Amino acid sequence: MAEQAKRPVKITETVLRDAHQSLIATRMTTEQMLPIIEKMDKVGYHAVECWGGATFDASLRFLKEDPWERLRKLRAGFKNTKLQMLFRGQNILGYRHYADDVVEYFVQKSIANGIDIIRIFDALNDLRNLECAVKAANKEKGHAQIALSYTLGDAYTIDYYVKMAKQVEEMGADSICIKDMAGLLVPYEATNLVTAIKSAVKIPVDLHTHYTSGVAGMTYLKAVEAGCDIIDTAMSPFAMGTSQPATEVMVETFKGTPYDTGLDQDLLAEIADYFRPIQEECLKSGLLNPKVMGVNIKTLLYQVPGGMLSNLVSQLKEQKAEDKYYDVLKEIPRVRKDFGEPPLVTPSSQIVGTQAVLNVLAGERYKMITKESKAILRGEYGRTAMPFNPEVQKKAIGDDQPITCRPADLLKPELKTIEKEMEQWKQQDEDVLTYALFPQVATEFFKYRQAQQTKVDVSAADTKNKAYPV
Numbered sequence: 001m002a003e004q005a006k007r008p009v010k011i012t013e014t015v016l017r018d019a020h021q022s023l024i025a026t027r028m029t030t031e032q033m034l035p036i037i038e039k040m041d042k043v044g045y046h047a048v049e050c051w052g053g054a055t056f057d058a059s060l061r062f063l064k065e066d067p068w069e070r071l072r073k074l075r076a077g078f079k080n081t082k083l084q085m086l087f088r089g090q091n092i093l094g095y096r097h098y099a100d101d102v103v104e105y106f107v108q109k110s111i112a113n114g115i116d117i118i119r120i121f122d123a124l125n126d127l128r129n130l131e132c133a134v135k136a137a138n139k140e141k142g143h144a145q146i147a148l149s150y151t152l153g154d155a156y157t158i159d160y161y162v163k164m165a166k167q168v169e170e171m172g173a174d175s176i177c178i179k180d181m182a183g184l185l186v187p188y189e190a191t192n193l194v195t196a197i198k199s200a201v202k203i204p205v206d207l208h209t210h211y212t213s214g215v216a217g218m219t220y221l222k223a224v225e226a227g228c229d230i231i232d233t234a235m236s237p238f239a240m241g242t243s244q245p246a247t248e249v250m251v252e253t254f255k256g257t258p259y260d261t262g263l264d265q266d267l268l269a270e271i272a273d274y275f276r277p278i279q280e281e282c283l284k285s286g287l288l289n290p291k292v293m294g295v296n297i298k299t300l301l302y303q304v305p306g307g308m309l310s311n312l313v314s315q316l317k318e319q320k321a322e323d324k325y326y327d328v329l330k331e332i333p334r335v336r337k338d339f340g341e342p343p344l345v346t347p348s349s350q351i352v353g354t355q356a357v358l359n360v361l362a363g364e365r366y367k368m369i370t371k372e373s374k375a376i377l378r379g380e381y382g383r384t385a386m387p388f389n390p391e392v393q394k395k396a397i398g399d400d401q402p403i404t405c406r407p408a409d410l411l412k413p414e415l416k417t418i419e420k421e422m423e424q425w426k427q428q429d430e431d432v433l434t435y436a437l438f439p440q441v442a443t444e445f446f447k448y449r450q451a452q453q454t455k456v457d458v459s460a461a462d463t464k465n466k467a468y469p470v
């Protein structure tokens with residue numbers, strides 16, 4: 001028998017982004033990352049995902065760190081490895097739609113500060129919401145990876161994804177990611193999906209999934225056999241549960257096969273040794289809840305991403321209504337259907353989740369309707385795969401005319417106004433973008449930064465220390 005041609009699978013490491021976002025609420029600090037990146041740089045990863053998603057918000061809000069500074073430090077350490085970020089299309093890293101000038105500027109600055117690959121997705125899979133970011137990434141000579149948000153439902157057939165994959169290739173994507181944020185893609189379905197997409201497009205296909213439902217390792221195996229080029233994994237101390245399958249496990253799985261990654265297990269073991277005490281510390285402090293590390297099969301039953309489940313628990317706790325957990329879980333798919341059956345990922349997951357909680361707690365469906373729910377039903381987030389429930393839409397927006405164009409076409413350029421608004425805080429161009437995304441949190445951070453600098457300034461003068469934070 002002729003030997004099968006070698007087709008090594010590539011690994012994107014997520015420990016610096018999705019893994020800690022999924023397991024410890026995105027609380028890994030730059031200081032915790034820096035000592036290990038020299039070693040990580042030697043692994044030969046396809047890419048290290050390290051920025052975007054919730055990291056930006058959490059850095060500013062909870063860690064009092066400048067996310068741009070983190071990116072520059074990572075870039076300085078990763079001399080040979082591509083750095084990847086996650087980008088929410090027209091939402092950038094925030095929760096609303098931004099005007100094109102902000103999107104373009106954000107892409108430009110991300111690449112200028114060190115990002116190589118921008119993974120761009122839209123919560124509704126409305127490709128019009130990706131156009132601006134993809135064009136900007138192409139223009140800045142970045143790698144534009146377009147992600148298809150994977151979900152289940154009447155609209156989401158293999159044909160749906162194949163059609164989308166072809167459109168994505170035509171739009172100028174350099175690669176495609178199947179983004180399964182809830183761990184819904186089961187192994188044999190991965191064979192069908194990846195085979196179909198691979199035969200429809202020429203660009204590489206990356207599969208991103210979560211271990212939440214326990215099938216992810218097997219899903220990667222079947223996907224790779226079917227032609228998947230890249231898989232996303234996390235170093236074992238921050239793997240599995242609501243995070244990704246472990247890097248070392250997948251590397252071992254493919255060893256000696258045509259898909260052999262060629263990565264060095266000894267080196268990976270050293271990196272795991274570094275992260276293990278951090279994991280233990282997180283367990284001790286309660287930041288890492290052992291509950292999120294197990295298999296949660298409910299995610300398959302309710303098709304709800306892991307992060308959304310934990311949000312739900314805390315929302316209900318606040319309302320002293322934890323006994324309503326299962327009622328809300330049952331309400332989520334109903335609301336989702338009323339809202340055109342969108343994939344559940346930021347921000348649609350929060351919008352659907354919050355509305356489901358309100359529907360249950362109010363004792364009457366849509367008695368109270370959130371601003372964001374109204375916006376979705378008005379078409380402000382774009383087009384959904386299925387139509388809205390007309391009765392619910394009418395209840396939410398009355399006789400308002402829903403939007404049918406690309407939502408950002410209705411937004412005037414806003415960068416100049418934003419810059420003016422935050423002028424007093426600006427120390428670098430990137431600050432304008434930080435403020436654009438999270439005006440309140442950014443202002444708090446800028447105040448904190450200024451106070452720190454004053455402190456350092458005074459002590460520097462005292463000790464004649466020349467060091468000044470820049």
Ligand code: CO
Pocket residue numbers: 018180181208209210
């Ligand atoms: Co993810």
